[in-house]
Amino acid sequence: MATLPQVESSAGRVSRETSDTPPAANSAPKTPRKKLVRRVNADHSQQLRRGFQTAFLLLNLWVGAKFYLWVRYFESGTASLGRARPAGVEGWLPIAGLMNTKYWFTTGHVPVIHPAAMFLLITFVAIAFLFRKAFCSWLCPVGTVSEYLWRAGRQIFRRNFHLPRWTDIPLRGLKYLLLAFFVWAVANMPAEAIDQFMRSPYGLIADVRMLNFFRYLGETAAIVLGILVIASLLIQNFWCRYLCAYGALLGLASLLSPLRIRRTESTCIDCAKCAKACPSNLPVDRLITIKSAECTGCLECVAVCPAERALDISLPQWTKAPHEGRMPPWAIAIGIALLFFGIVGYAKTAGHWNGEVPNLIYQQIVPHADEVGHPAE
Numbered sequence: 034m035a036t037l038p039q040v041e042s043s044a045g046r047v048s049r050e051t052s053d054t055p056p057a058a059n060s061a062p063k064t065p066r067k068k069l070v071r072r073v074n075a076d077h078s079q080q081l082r083r084g085f086q087t088a089f090l091l092l093n094l095w096v097g098a099k100f101y102l103w104v105r106y107f108e109s110g111t112a113s114l115g116r117a118r119p120a121g122v123e124g125w126l127p128i129a130g131l132m133n134t135k136y137w138f139t140t141g142h143v144p145v146i147h148p149a150a151m152f153l154l155i156t157f158v159a160i161a162f163l164f165r166k167a168f169c170s171w172l173c174p175v176g177t178v179s180e181y182l183w184r185a186g187r188q189i190f191r192r193n194f195h196l197p198r199w200t201d202i203p204l205r206g207l208k209y210l211l212l213a214f215f216v217w218a219v220a221n222m223p224a225e226a227i228d229q230f231m232r233s234p235y236g237l238i239a240d241v242r243m244l245n246f247f248r249y250l251g252e253t254a255a256i257v258l259g260i261l262v263i264a265s266l267l268i269q270n271f272w273c274r275y276l277c278a279y280g281a282l283l284g285l286a287s288l289l290s291p292l293r294i295r296r297t298e299s300t301c302i303d304c305a306k307c308a309k310a311c312p313s314n315l316p317v318d319r320l321i322t323i324k325s326a327e328c329t330g331c332l333e334c335v336a337v338c339p340a341e342r343a344l345d346i347s348l349p350q351w352t353k354a355p356h357e358g359r360m361p362p363w364a365i366a367i368g369i370a371l372l373f374f375g376i377v378g379y380a381k382t383a384g385h386w387n388g389e390v391p392n393l394i395y396q397q398i399v400p401h402a403d404e405v406g407h408p409a410e
């Protein structure tokens with residue numbers, strides 16, 4: 034066991050409970066001052082997490098390819114192309130999911146158009162409630178691509194960049210403003226209006242229009258996408274940190290989560306490796322409990338911590354026992370998988386997964402998707 038000399042106790046250290054303000058010393062590890070008791074067991078959280086990210090990315094690519102063939106089937110009439118619409122594509126329709134959730138809560142009836150959008154939204158909110166914002170760091174394909182981009186940026190530029198606080202804090206508020214706008218718009222729609230919207234040609238093929246947006250990317254959209262890619266190379270999780278309203282919703286749900294990153298002061302050696310590793314730039318080394326809505330439950334901080342029982346993700350601790358309530362990464366992985374397959378499996382077996390739109394309707398409107406106007410126009 035490697036040891037370092039014990040120099041002093043933790044007296045005088047900054048120990049805040051809630052702030053997620055990045056510390057000035059984030060980028061420079063402090064000198065360890067306490068005896069290091071090295072971790073006994075290897076940490077496999079990142080292998081597990083990357084496995085989930087890869088599997089979900091592949092699942093999305095498979096669903097996307099099936100959906101593309103289904104659209105092409107109606108556009109070209111080629112019978113050899115796919116005829117089955119993969120309802121999972123509705124995971125990319127979070128606003129439809131929000132509208133349908135309201136419809137379900139107010140009427141008690143499961144919506145028949147884009148029901149999978151609702152079940153997927155509920156699944157991801159449930160994951161956020163139980164396991165922090167783990168959807169963002171374990172499942173979301175956009176989060177995965179963002180992570181690859183900032184890692185690539187770190188290779189290219191030898192570092193990632195942080196915006197100054199005066200820019201970072203207001204920009205982080207942007208995603209909440211976007212979320213507030215969508216929630217306000219949906220809250221003001223009566224259930225009948227939601228039903229009418231979903232049954233309109235525009236609502237029926239919202240997913241086709243989204244696909245076409247990327248298939249026929251306009252010049253402005255391509256420039257915006259290019260700027261986002263460059264910003265994501267430079268700044269960790271640029272899209273997720275500043276612009277993703279879905280992530281903002283999940284972050285708010287995660288504030289209610291009983292599971293939190295907790296640091297044990299007595300075993301922590303103040304090396305600051307956790308704060309340096311945190312992609313959300315949270316001052317993990319200075320807090321006892323991470324309560325921030327920005328914490329994605331990625332466990333990067335736990336993975337790099339060298340000290341035994343210094344940093345864990347755990348349930349509330351009722352006693353002083355350092356390991357009480359500790360949640361091993363495999364339990365989080367199993368929990369995420371159970372919620373995902375459990376809720377999706379329920380929707381499928383109960384007959385609520387696929388919408389009730391006859392192919393005849395799709396045959397008429399899919400080839401003219403871009404001519405279909407918004408019902409409010």
Ligand code: SF4
Pocket residue numbers: 294310311312313314315317323327328329330331332333334335
């Ligand atoms: S590194 Fe730790 S504190 Fe930072 S986002 Fe991941 S789990 Fe949360």
Ligand code: SF4
Pocket residue numbers: 296300301302303304305306307308317318337338339340343344
């Ligand atoms: S929690 Fe672990 S990584 Fe973070 S400062 Fe303490 S010993 Fe270092």
